[in-house]
Amino acid sequence: MAKTDLEVHDDKPLTIAEFEAIAKTKLKQQVWDYYVSGAEDQISIQRNREAFTRLIIRPRVFRDVTKIDTAATLFGKEYAFPVGISPSAYQKLVGGDGELDVARAATGRKTLMILSTNATCSCEDVIDAAGGPDAHFWFQLYVSQNREKSARLIRRVEAAGYKALAVTVDTPVLGNRINERKTQLILPAPLSLPNMEDTDPDRSKKPSLNRELLQATNRQEADRVQEAARERGLLNDPSLTWNETIPWIRKQTSTMKVVVKGVMTAEDALLAVEGGADAIVVSNHGGRQLDGVSSTVEALVEVVDAVKGRVPVLVDGGITRGSDVFKCLALGADFCLVGRPALWGLAYDGRRGVEMVLDILERELSRTMALSGARNLQEIQRGMLGVERRDGFGIAKL
Ligand SMILES: Cc1cc2nc3c(=O)[nH]c(=O)nc-3n(C[C@H](O)[C@H](O)[C@H](O)COP(=O)(O)O)c2cc1C
Numbered sequence: 001m002a003k004t005d006l007e008v009h010d011d012k013p014l015t016i017a018e019f020e021a022i023a024k025t026k027l028k029q030q031v032w033d034y035y036v037s038g039a040e041d042q043i044s045i046q047r048n049r050e051a052f053t054r055l056i057i058r059p060r061v062f063r064d065v066t067k068i069d070t071a072a073t074l075f076g077k078e079y080a081f082p083v084g085i086s087p088s089a090y091q092k093l094v095g096g097d098g099e100l101d102v103a104r105a106a107t108g109r110k111t112l113m114i115l116s117t118n119a120t121c122s123c124e125d126v127i128d129a130a131g132g133p134d135a136h137f138w139f140q141l142y143v144s145q146n147r148e149k150s151a152r153l154i155r156r157v158e159a160a161g162y163k164a165l166a167v168t169v170d171t172p173v174l175g176n177r178i179n180e181r182k183t184q185l186i187l188p189a190p191l192s193l194p195n196m197e198d199t200d201p202d203r204s205k206k207p208s209l210n211r212e213l214l215q216a217t218n219r220q221e222a223d224r225v226q227e228a229a230r231e232r233g234l235l236n237d238p239s240l241t242w243n244e245t246i247p248w249i250r251k252q253t254s255t256m257k258v259v260v261k262g263v264m265t266a267e268d269a270l271l272a273v274e275g276g277a278d279a280i281v282v283s284n285h286g287g288r289q290l291d292g293v294s295s296t297v298e299a300l301v302e303v304v305d306a307v308k309g310r311v312p313v314l315v316d317g318g319i320t321r322g323s324d325v326f327k328c329l330a331l332g333a334d335f336c337l338v339g340r341p342a343l344w345g346l347a348y349d350g351r352r353g354v355e356m357v358l359d360i361l362e363r364e365l366s367r368t369m370a371l372s373g374a375r376n377l378q379e380i381q382r383g384m385l386g387v388e389r390r391d392g393f394g395i396a397k398l
């Protein structure tokens with residue numbers, strides 16, 4: 001449409017969907033494919049989004065909503081609002097200074113960042129960029145078959161000032177991502193994974209690891225490549241168990257909390273709590289691991305009901321609106337995380353782009369709260385949600 005005197009056009013993206021559309025035009029095909037893809041038929045990615053549209057808000061009105069307080073506390077640290085950034089690999093491929101820009105944005109907006117084991121910036125540089133040990137960031141951990149190597153990494157991130165380890169429990173092997181198999185992801189030579197101790201002097205001459213992992217078409221080949229990946233600490237040891245692994249991690253650190261990321265059932269949530277986890281992240285890895293699992297908001301309900309407030313419950317997967325955050329909190333989550341939305345912001349304009357994405361989510365959450373009659377996070381109740389009734393016409397309150 002042509003501009004007229006009466007129209008003011010502002011080209012700044014106003015929604016996460018607009019950031020995504022712009023990121024698609026800015027990123028190289030192989031990078032876009034890597035970040036956007038899920039596993040196999042991508043049913044669970046779709047389900048993550050659809051579940052939000054099925055949840056219907058039941059707003060309360062005529063309450064004094066002059067002041068809206070979105071502050072959220074985790075492990076004694078107050079964050080400005082309950083949306084942090086999930087760990088994702090190779091952020092320098094997306095733009096700017098990668099993890100450093102994401103870190104600057106997270107502290108700039110007083111929220112949580114979880115740094116990936118497979119980061120392209122060192123855990124020390126990320127804390128420095130965030131303004132030092134007050135950052136209250138967490139580190140995502142893949143536990144290596146070589147436990148000594150993992151023990152050294154844990155000591156290193158503890159010394160750097162991380163407050164918690166988020167142990168990813170949904171990745172004993174890599175999910176079957178078809179796009180990644182078709183379009184090779186290349187980590188260009190100057191990029192490296194500085195949190196990994198690399199014992200292979202020839203590694204820079206070899207193709208990127210996810211590609212190798214996914215290309216294997218027979219068991220022998222697959223075993224060989226998975227073994228090489230695990231040896232480097234890029235993937236979890238597949239033998240990890242509740243009984244052995246959580247106590248082992250706990251023994252390696254005296255200051256950091258232990259969080260498990262990737263729980264999707266009440267049964268595992270109970271094992272996590274009984275095994276001494278300090279928090280749970282309900283996650284299906286952004287639909288990149290097992291395809292065919294439920295959406296994370298569906299799983300959130302059973303996890304919250306099983307945990308009964310004993311530890312904080314976080315959730316990620318498909319969150320692209322402040323109203324999605326509102327729905328997660330109403331179901332009982334203590335905090336939300338976004339993976340891809342932060343990356344779309346990073347692709348748009350480095351630190352500033354990530355801050356814009358966080359600002360959109362904060363403004364949308366705040367407005368949803370005001371329009372629903374919730375002045376603070378405690379007032380966001382499950383009864384503010386409903387679903388379409390199957391047995392008649394109307395909304396069934398949750
Ligand atoms: C490109 C990409 C890389 C990821 N890398 C990791 C990782 O290294 N470790 C991990 O625990 N989760 C990883 N995840 C999963 C995210 O932490 C998170 O669970 C997921 O992205 C949330 O869904 P969303 O992207 O829909 O917000 C990755 C996700 C994406 C999209």
Ligand SMILES: O=C(O)C(=O)c1ccccc1
Pocket residue numbers: 089118171174210234235285288
């Ligand atoms: O791509 C991912 O989702 C992921 O978790 C991962 C696993 C191994 C290497 C790099 C990223």
